[in-house]
Amino acid sequence: MALAEVLDLDPNPYVLELNLTARTSTVEVGPGVFARGVFTYDGALPGPLLRAKRGDRLIVHLHNELPWPTTIHWHGLRIPVEMDGVPGHSQPEVEPGQSFTYHFVLPDAGLFWYHPHVRSAAEVGFGLYGALLVEDPTEPDLSADELVLVLSDLAVDVETGELFSPESGGDLATLFGREGNVLLVNGRSRPVLHARVGRRQRWRIVNAAKSRYFQLELPGHTFTQLGADGGLLARPVEHERLVIVPGARADVLVTPRGTPGETLALRWVPYDRGFGSVEFREIEDLMYVALDERVPVESPPLPPLEREIEPLSTERATPIELRLGQVGSGGTLTLSINEQPSWDADPIPAFIGETQHLRITNELSWAHPFHLHGFFFQVVGEEPLAWRDTVDVPLLAKVEVLVRYDDRPGMWMFHCHILDHADAGMMGMIALEHEPH
Ligand code: C2O
Numbered sequence: 030m031a032l033a034e035v036l037d038l039d040p041n042p043y044v045l046e047l048n049l050t051a052r053t054s055t056v057e058v059g060p061g062v063f064a065r066g067v068f069t070y071d072g073a074l075p076g077p078l079l080r081a082k083r084g085d086r087l088i089v090h091l092h093n094e095l096p097w098p099t100t101i102h103w104h105g106l107r108i109p110v111e112m113d114g115v116p117g118h119s120q121p122e123v124e125p126g127q128s129f130t131y132h133f134v135l136p137d138a139g140l141f142w143y144h145p146h147v148r149s150a151a152e153v154g155f156g157l158y159g160a161l162l163v164e165d166p167t168e169p170d171l172s173a174d175e176l177v178l179v180l181s182d183l184a185v186d187v188e189t190g191e192l193f194s195p196e197s198g199g200d201l202a203t204l205f206g207r208e209g210n211v212l213l214v215n216g217r218s219r220p221v222l223h224a225r226v227g228r229r230q231r232w233r234i235v236n237a238a239k240s241r242y243f244q245l246e247l248p249g250h251t252f253t254q255l256g257a258d259g260g261l262l263a264r265p266v267e268h269e270r271l272v273i274v275p276g277a278r279a280d281v282l283v284t285p286r287g288t289p290g291e292t293l294a295l296r297w298v299p300y301d302r303g304f305g306s307v308e309f310r311e312i313e314d315l316m317y318v319a320l321d322e323r324v325p326v327e328s329p330p331l332p333p334l335e336r337e338i339e340p341l342s343t344e345r346a347t348p349i350e351l352r353l354g355q356v357g358s359g360g361t362l363t364l365s366i367n368e369q370p371s372w373d374a375d376p377i378p379a380f381i382g383e384t385q386h387l388r389i390t391n392e393l394s395w396a397h398p399f400h401l402h403g404f405f406f407q408v409v410g411e412e413p414l415a416w417r418d419t420v421d422v423p424l425l426a427k428v429e430v431l432v433r434y435d436d437r438p439g440m441w442m443f444h445c446h447i448l449d450h451a452d453a454g455m456m457g458m459i460a461l462e463h464e465p466h
């Protein structure tokens with residue numbers, strides 16, 4: 030159940046320095062199911078959990094032993110653009126046999142993740158991702174057992190261990206977004222978590238799947254959500270079901286109830302993100318929570334977890350329209366933002382200190398998880414307030430977000446986090462500059 034961890038090369042407690050080797054590996058994803066040719070960091074699926082504190086420096090020496098070029102994008106981190114991992118804008122691709130060092134200070138507490146930004150749908154689909162947990166040393170004790178859960182899936186022939194081609198199913202599959210057939214939690218199919226009745230669990234969850242939405246349910250229980258992409262929410266909120274779109278994170282508390290010896294099933298429930306996502310699809314068990322034989326306990330009451338989040342305002346914000354759609358006919362499927370696929374699109378200008386009001390309209394009958402690199406935004410109308418970097422834009426719907434750009438000039442990408450969609454053209458750029466005088 031536990032994720033692999035890393036060896037810190039630097040004795041300084043405020044520096045986490047490590048080697049990370051991207052290479053293919055054979056991985057046991059379930060009893061007797063060995064997936065071959067999995068893309069991994071350090072041979073592990075998912076890659077090792079990187080654990081640091083807010084304000085620490087992270088130094089990662091990436092060595093590429095994959096047959097393909099790669100990079101690392103630090104999803105959700107407000108770091109300089111040179112460290113953002115986007116080829117052509119941050120750095121060149123790291124070719125097979127080459128290395129690249131990422132180094133930056135971790136500005137925010139929260140759960141983040143890392144993944145490549147070269148042939149993303151294929152490389153992430155093949156298993157290349159890991160979690161980065163940045164703790165807040167001032168946070169009160171929650172009297173909880175803590176666990177990071179990396180949710181994903183893998184498209185694998187369970188008989189032979191062969192991974193399916195990232196092009197399987199052609200344009201139709203691209204339009205839907207390819208989902209794997211085996212659901213994974215921390216790289217395992219249906220793992221078992223041992224828990225004590227009444228003892229609070231804190232799960233910090235990331236959806237690292239390239240297309241699949243995760244809607245979670247633990248029958249008889251609720252999820253108390255404390256945080257999202259950019260750390261704590263303005264206040265906790267209760268959910269019967271928890272939806273985490275690709276790229277997004279949730280920080281939740283669950284208190285297991287039941288009889289010692291009983292096993293609970295955390296379930297994946299189909300979520301309507303367009304045709305094919307709910308039709309003829311079954312609820313699946315995702316993970317088991319085995320209530321151990323220890324006598325039940327009562328968890329102490331939660332300390333106050335309010336967070337002051339200054340609301341951004343639409344007044345004086347620059348309105349920017351973004352229409353998610355499809356262009357062209359014939360040839361291969363091309364997706365677009367404002368009628369342009371990423372390779373034809375002009376960047377959207379922005380200035381340091383400016384607040385933009387992104388009005389994202391989804392013109393397609395499939396939902397798109399919209400992600401912006403390098404900055405958090407607020408979703409207009411969301412209650413309680415949250416800092417996010419990824420938000421669902423439901424089918425044929427409109428979502429508005431507010432983002433204020435701080436002093437990190439450069440080209441910042443935004444895209445759909447259904448990575449098949451991103452690779453098919455649903456990406457764009459913000460060109461962030463100093464205001465002209
Ligand atoms: Cu996880 Cu370009 O993003």
Ligand code: CU
Pocket residue numbers: 396397398445446447450451455
């Ligand atoms: Cu999409």
